[in-house]
Amino acid sequence: MNKRWRAILTVFCVIILAAVFTTLALQLRADQQPATSHVEQQQDTGPDVTPDMSPEAHLKAANTLRKEHNAPPLELSPALNQSAQEKCDDMVADDYYDHVNPTTGKHGYTFAMDSLKLDGNFAENLSQVYRSRTAKADSDALFTIDEVFRAWMNSDSHREALLDPDYTLTGFAICGGKGTNEVLRYWYTVEHFYSPTMK
Numbered sequence: 759m760n761k762r763w764r765a766i767l768t769v770f771c772v773i774i775l776a777a778v779f780t781t782l783a784l785q786l787r788a789d790q791q792p793a794t795s796h797v798e799q800q801q802d803t804g805p806d807v808t809p810d811m812s813p814e815a816h817l818k819a820a821n822t823l824r825k826e827h828n829a830p831p832l833e834l835s836p837a838l839n840q841s842a843q844e845k846c847d848d849m850v851a852d853d854y855y856d857h858v859n860p861t862t863g864k865h866g867y868t869f870a871m872d873s874l875k876l877d878g879n880f881a882e883n884l885s886q887v888y889r890s891r892t893a894k895a896d897s898d899a900l901f902t903i904d905e906v907f908r909a910w911m912n913s914d915s916h917r918e919a920l921l922d923p924d925y926t927l928t929g930f931a932i933c934g935g936k937g938t939n940e941v942l943r944y945w946y947t948v949e950h951f952y953s954p955t956m957k
Contacts, residue, residue, distance in 0.1 A: 811903065813839050816930040816949070819903045820920060823911065829923045835952065838929025841873035842948040845882070846933040849946055853935070855886050870950040874927070878954045881919045883910055885947040906947045919951055927952040 813834055821831040845866045852859055857866045867880035874880075887901040910916035919925070934945045 811932055813930040815903055816947075817928065819907050820928065820949075823907060824921060827921045829921050830926075832925060832928040832951075835874065835927040835929050837874045838870055838927055838950040838952060839931065840929070841869040842929045842931035842950045843933070844873070845869045845950070846931040846946050846948045850933055850935045855884065855944075855946070857882055857884065866948070867950070870929075870952065874952055876952065876954070877956070878952055879924070879956055880953075881922075881925070881951040883916045883919055883947075883949040883951075885909055887945045887947075888943070901945055920949075922951070922953070924953040924955045925951040926954065 817832065817834045824831060848859060848864070848869070849855055852861050854860055858864070866882040866884070870880045870882070885906045887905065907920075910920055929950045931948045932945060934943060
């Protein structure tokens with residue numbers, strides 16, 4: 759083999775070896791990179807930030823306030839959850855916001871009495887929150903539990919019921935209505951209380 763072909767063969771081998779080493783180096787570098795792209799994409803979308811509006815979350819907020827004021831904790835009653843929901847739905851159905859239905863004359867605490875079926879003392883807290891119709895119509899994120907309890911704590915009668923040490927059971931419900939005009943819609947929160955002590 760003459761010198762010319764030997765030189766050509768040498769150059770060809772060098773090119774092949776360089777290509778192989780480059781490929782191996784790129785593969786090694788890729789293997790050493792942390793797998794962050796998928797995680798970063800998930801973080802960019804953000805977690806589900808819809809607040810917990812369950813009766814259990816309401817109970818936690820209520821008992822936090824009661825603990826701060828040296829009142830014993832309340833227990834959640836499925837029967838009072840049911841009566842609170844019935845009262846809430848009743849206000850939406852008959853388009854009113856009051857402890858007493860102006861059409862039927864039924865008081866809110868009678869929903870609790872009918873559901874729980876125990877002798878004792880009953881009470882009711884109501885909250886109404888207005889929001890713009892431009893907000894998501896059925897979103898629980900339209901208001902927060904803290905907002906509701908803040909309003910109750912700023913009202914003497916609601917605060918008294920919320921912190922009354924005689925109450926042992928409670929139940930909660932939320933529901934929404936159409937509102938009084940094309941701009942606003944309203945959301946109700948209902949809390950029912952029970953005490954075995956007659957007042």
